[in-house]
Amino acid sequence: MTLSTRPRSASFVDALVDALGESRVVEDRAKIGRYLRDFSWYSPILESALADTTVTAVAKPDSLEALRETVAIAARNRVPLTMRGAGTGNYGQSLPLEDGLVVDVKGVAGVLDVSEGRIAVLPGTTLKAAEEAARQTGQELAVMPSTYRVATASGFICGGSGGIGASAHGDLWSGNVLAVELLTVTDAPEPVRLEGDQVNAVLHTYGTIGVITRVELRLVPRHEYTASFVTFGDFADACAFGWDLVDSAVHTRLASVQQAPIGGMFTPLAELVGDTGHVVLVWSDVEDDAALDELVARHRGTRASWPDGAPHITQFPYSHTILWSRRADPSSSWLQCEYAADDRGRFLDQVAALTERFPGVFLQHVEINKSRDGGVRCMGIPPLMGLPDHAGALDELIAFCTGIGVVVLNPHSYVVEEGGFVGDVAETLALKERCDPLGILNPGKLGASFFAARRSVSDAGDLDLRSPEQLDDPDGAGAQR
Ligand SMILES: Cc1cc2nc3c(=O)[nH]c(=O)nc-3n(C[C@H](O)[C@H](O)[C@H](O)COP(=O)(O)OP(=O)(O)OC[C@H]3O[C@@H](n4cnc5c(N)ncnc54)[C@H](O)[C@@H]3O)c2cc1C
Incomplete structure (x- = not known):
């Protein structure tokens, strides 16, 4: 219409x-x-x-x-x-x-109910408010976006995909959204409640299905975390470490692997990392420190505590990385992709192929997470540097990724199906009709x-970029340019 x-x-x-x-x-x-x-x-x-x-x-x-x-x-x-x-x-x-x-x-915000393993909130509730309420009961959100300080519950399930916590608990589709209530868009709006697998029909569908009025998210037992950055001379070591960390007993809420020179673009960490260091950002349980150190040593890394005065570790991974890379080079762009899941050797081969084919252009940034069946899954959010013919270069990069089995989740389209996160949309379309x-x-x-x-x-x-810190402006004014 x-x-x-x-x-x-x-x-x-x-x-x-x-x-x-x-x-x-x-x-x-x-x-x-x-x-x-x-x-x-x-x-x-x-x-x-x-x-x-x-x-x-x-x-x-x-x-x-x-x-x-x-x-x-x-x-x-x-x-x-x-x-x-x-x-x-x-x-x-x-x-x-x-x-x-x-x-x-x-x-339209507020926490409605917290019980064991579940929190119910109104749609406009920030994930930060939900996380704080959960922590007061000895629990925490299973997954939340790195923008949790300002992002809303309904915006996350309709527009997001995963984030902080995914290294331990997977993404939105991993059973972390327990129920959703919505209103039909009709002359007399009616409530609809979706539970369990039914919620998949609204996840990441850009608010096209109904008007969300209540979100129920999975809670898990609360942990106390320590933030570290681990540097490596060899990117393959950094990737292997990230994979093995998520596959280990170390409870990890974030494992974000960043190929050089991305670490140098993180201004508050730049002096410590330099332009040549590959970095893994790790947010892990303090109790697991000794096991983490052992894993770092085995992969020839060097671990340092998070620098005093630097922004919180969650302001560097996921799409936050792109804020830093765009600030370093306003003409840069980005992509999103999915490396081979549950196959460590193939993942490392794909990493090597991309490094060899597009050095300095396709800067690999990989979030290492749990896959939906408990294995390991690697989501790429690479900054793309120095592309004078942006559209033409994108086509070439996408074709190469496809050729080596890396699935591209195209962030240059506003259409749900073209973004690639949602596979079969049949149930979504049927729910939309209704x-x-x-x-x-x-x-x-x-x-x-x-x-x-x-x-x-x-x-x-001529971009007038807001800084990542300003994203946490409670009015959401970070989105203004
Ligand atoms: C720096 C940065 C880092 C990011 N990190 C992550 C990350 O770690 N993980 C991740 O998944 N995403 C990430 N994102 C994307 C985004 O921040 C998150 O998905 C966030 O959860 C969106 O929430 P929001 O409140 O801003 O939603 P909005 O952007 O306002 O809306 C998102 C979608 O939800 C729909 N919507 C909102 N409310 C309702 C409602 N009540 N009913 C129906 N539809 C509704 C909107 O129409 C829209 O389609 C990041 C983005 C940036 C800029």
Whole structure:
């Protein structure tokens, strides 16, 4: 369905103001502008494609009832609506492709219940608040994004994939999301509850299925952690160490392998690492220190404690790495990929092949995690340096990766299927039919083709990057450029 064929009402903003109050409906163009940015500027392709994004209004409900009323008003007026948490997504998930309404859920926040192995929260609750509540009961989140200080629970399950904790417990699809409740986008929104495997139909589907009202996440016993960085002269040793660490009895919440010169781009660590050191960032249980030291020595590494005064270790891995590499070289780009799982030898061969073929260009950054069946799985988030013909080089890099069995998860598209995290979307599409029969929830992000429809490439331009530290601004203003 396209905008022009939909019957529209000019009065939906008036209805929203009546329902929510004037202070909870944003119409001011300058203020709306901050809701039309996220972290899709990592990709010069997406940055160009999403530059003309616009909406008529932003609604900021502050309760579940106000959220329900907002959804009903949008549905009755056939106005496209796009949900938004903290706006830290990397693929333009929360940026609307059609004019209409953005709904900011950060005001619908709060921890509802904590029990053994489970926490229930409202959609706009930050993962930090959830983690703090869990830790008070001797537990912790099984997995949370490295943006947990600002990212919301609903934004994480709809826009994220894994993160801190995945080295011990796997990603979103590893049974770490226990239940989800959502509202249908209909004239009279109805609640739907999904449990167990049913939740897979909404994971990483960019908020296209329904409006999430409750998220229940898996908790695991709390550990006390120590942060270290381990340097290696040889990248193969660093990769083998990362793999063996996650495969060992050392309880590890993070094992992030960074090929030189990425460590030198981490300004607070640069002097300690230099341009030639390969680094593994490790966040592991303090009780396992001796076993960690033994593993480090076996792989010819050198372990150092986290430097005093440096930002927290979680501000360097996952997509945080790309903030540092873009700051070091604003014309750089990035990719995401999946190396061979559960096959250490093949993984190391793939690492060697990429090092040999694209030295200094495809800088390997690998998050070593538990796979969904308890084995080892390696997710690559490489900075790409010095690509004058960005689109052409991407095609070549992707073709090479595919040729050696590295699966590319393309971060240069805002379409769910093209991102590659979600395999079979049949159940997702069926649930969408049921929950969004009007097709007005974040239209264009599911069942479409970005590459066929919108691909346009421009130079990354003169970037005015916010620092990773500013990402933790509670207003989510780190997304502003
Ligand atoms: C520096 C950096 C590091 C990152 N590290 C990680 C990481 O470690 N792991 C990871 O998985 N991701 C990571 N990300 C991506 C992102 O931060 C996370 O996925 C985060 O959890 C998104 O949460 P958010 O609140 O910002 O969601 P948003 O970006 O606001 O939204 C994400 C999606 O969720 C949808 N949505 C939000 N609320 C609702 C709702 N109530 N109902 C329906 N749909 C909804 C939106 O429409 C959108 O499609 C990183 C990004 C950056 C910039």
